[in-house]
Amino acid sequence: MVVHRTARAGLSVTRAQRRRLLALLVSGGDVWAAVLELNAWRRARQDLPLASYQELCRELAASGSGTFGELDSVGARSVLRRYSDAWFAAAQRRREGDRSARFPRRRRALMPLRWYHGHFTLTGRMLRIAVARGRPPLWVRLNRDLPYPEEQVRSVTLLYDVGRLWVDITAEVPVACYPAGQEPDPDLVAGVDLGIIHPYAVAGPDGQGLLVSGRAIRAEHRMQLTDRKARARAVARRAPKPGQKGSRRWRHYRRRQRLAEARHRRRVRQAQHEAARTVIGWAVARRVGTLAVGDPRGVLNLEAGRRHNQRTRDWRIGHLITALKDKAEAAGISLQLVDERGTSSTCPACATRIPKPAGRVLTCPGCQFTGHRDLSAAASIAARFGGGITPVIPAGVTHRRAGAHLPGVAPSRRDPRRRAHDRSARGSPGRHRPAPPAPPRLARESLVTSARSLSTVPKYRRVH
Numbered sequence: 001m002v003v004h005r006t007a008r009a010g011l012s013v014t015r016a017q018r019r020r021l022l023a024l025l026v027s028g029g030d031v032w033a034a035v036l037e038l039n040a041w042r043r044a045r046q047d048l049p050l051a052s053y054q055e056l057c058r059e060l061a062a063s064g065s066g067t068f069g070e071l072d073s074v075g076a077r078s079v080l081r082r083y084s085d086a087w088f089a090a091a092q093r094r095r096e097g098d099r100s101a102r103f104p105r106r107r108r109a110l111m112p113l114r115w116y117h118g119h120f121t122l123t124g125r126m127l128r129i130a131v132a133r134g135r136p137p138l139w140v141r142l143n144r145d146l147p148y149p150e151e152q153v154r155s156v157t158l159l160y161d162v163g164r165l166w167v168d169i170t171a172e173v174p175v176a177c178y179p180a181g182q183e184p185d186p187d188l189v190a191g192v193d194l195g196i197i198h199p200y201a202v203a204g205p206d207g208q209g210l211l212v213s214g215r216a217i218r219a220e221h222r223m224q225l226t227d228r229k230a231r232a233r234a235v236a237r238r239a240p241k242p243g244q245k246g247s248r249r250w251r252h253y254r255r256r257q258r259l260a261e262a263r264h265r266r267r268v269r270q271a272q273h274e275a276a277r278t279v280i281g282w283a284v285a286r287r288v289g290t291l292a293v294g295d296p297r298g299v300l301n302l303e304a305g306r307r308h309n310q311r312t313r314d315w316r317i318g319h320l321i322t323a324l325k326d327k328a329e330a331a332g333i334s335l336q337l338v339d340e341r342g343t344s345s346t347c348p349a350c351a352t353r354i355p356k357p358a359g360r361v362l363t364c365p366g367c368q369f370t371g372h373r374d375l376s377a378a379a380s381i382a383a384r385f386g387g388g389i390t391p392v393i394p395a396g397v398t399h400r401r402a403g404a405h406l407p408g409v410a411p412s413r414r415d416p417r418r419r420a421h422d423r424s425a426r427g428s429p430g431r432h433r434p435a436p437p438a439p440p441r442l443a444r445e446s447l448v449t450s451a452r453s454l455s456t457v458p459k460y461r462r463v464h
């Protein structure tokens with residue numbers, strides 16, 4: 001039993017290596033463009049398009065070596081594979097009646113390239129990328145250690161994203177094995193409620209609960225929004241009109257903007273992965289073998305106003321679910337999606353509908369049950385899945401925080417919220433001290449100010 005997992009690493013490269021890698025990606029784009037053009041010609045001649053991988057490979061072989069610069073045939077074939085997959089996926093969707101599905105037809109300057117096992121060498125952080133025969137070898141250095149052993153790595157993908165070169169490393173990871181008596185038990189069900197304040201609220205058997213706080217992620221979203229607005233305000237006057245060519249300064253501004261957006265996306269992604277890992281660790285420690293996850297995606301398409309729409313977009317619910325699903329799979333835990341409609345306004349003890357509480361505490365007027373709103377929702381989800389849990393007031397709630405690396409957590413200069421004056425201090429920073437006395441004014445400065453005041457006074461009188 002194995003699962004495939006992908007990790008991304010940045011590349012530390014010299015200027016010459018960067019040039020060569022970018023040239024490879026450009027060659028990948030050339031292969032893509034060549035296929036598009038080939039099929040455009042065939043279409044004009046009313047021939048059938050070439051879409052199968054084998055046929056495209058035959059065309060590539062016929063083009064001879066050296067057509068696409070330093071790109072070797074394996075890297076070029078990965079572009080053909082991508083084209084073929086995209087073409088058949090579109091054809092499938094069109095057969096099913098989706099008229100908006102489009103065949104690939106847009107050119108791209110840089111195309112990601114993939115090499116499979118046996119066509120690259122990975123030793124420690126050093127990666128040898130395959131190039132065409134006769135070219136000097138291309139060794140590059142990854143900027144971090146990979147979470148997988150070298151022998152499990154199955155493919156590497158070279159790509160360019162927002163000004164940087166990256167490598168996606170895909171590995172075959174065996175599903176976790178447990179000693180006898182410690183493996184997850186499929187009959188132990190935990191309900192998972194997905195939220196914004198708590199990305200994951202988990203209610204397990206025996207009244208055990210886990211709350212992962214997402215306040216740091218929310219703060220990151222807010223600060224990002226503030227920064228973005230401030231940047232937009234600062235450059236609004238210099239923005240080119242529609243149809244006008246942007247200046248070099250404008251290009252630099254757009255680049256900085258894209259970098260900031262990409263950093264923000266990476267931060268949120270990382271925090272959500274950490275949160276999912278916390279949930280899986282908690283479930284493994286309690287031998288929970290089934291996670292019933294409430295899927296709220298049915299309600300997300302409802303128009304709910306500008307602010308709420310922004311909030312649900314920031315939530316990235318699909319990523320929360322896939323991150324949890326992938327990690328559950330690798331840990332040997334099964335994950336089931338459950339309709340979560342109404343679970344946040346249902347009493348988990350007597351199962352009656354009650355008005356959704358505004359705060360975090362749910363109180364049932366019928367049976368006097370009081371508990372955490374998100375945990376109660378999670379308990380109701382588990383009950384809906386038929387886990388046979390008696391939802392009780394959680395006996396032991398574990399609190400965890402997602403995004404330990406986010407700037408809202410440790411004191412940072414961008415964080416506008418009030419906080420203690422240094423990292424080690426726990427109390428208040430104390431009362432405000434008076435400002436230090438101003439340095440004595442220079443004689444000349446006082447002369448200038450008095451002269452100015454003399455000159456303005458008569459004017460003022462003359463007006464009236």
Ligand SMILES: [Zn+2]
Nearest residue numbers: 347350364367
């Ligand atoms: Zn009740």
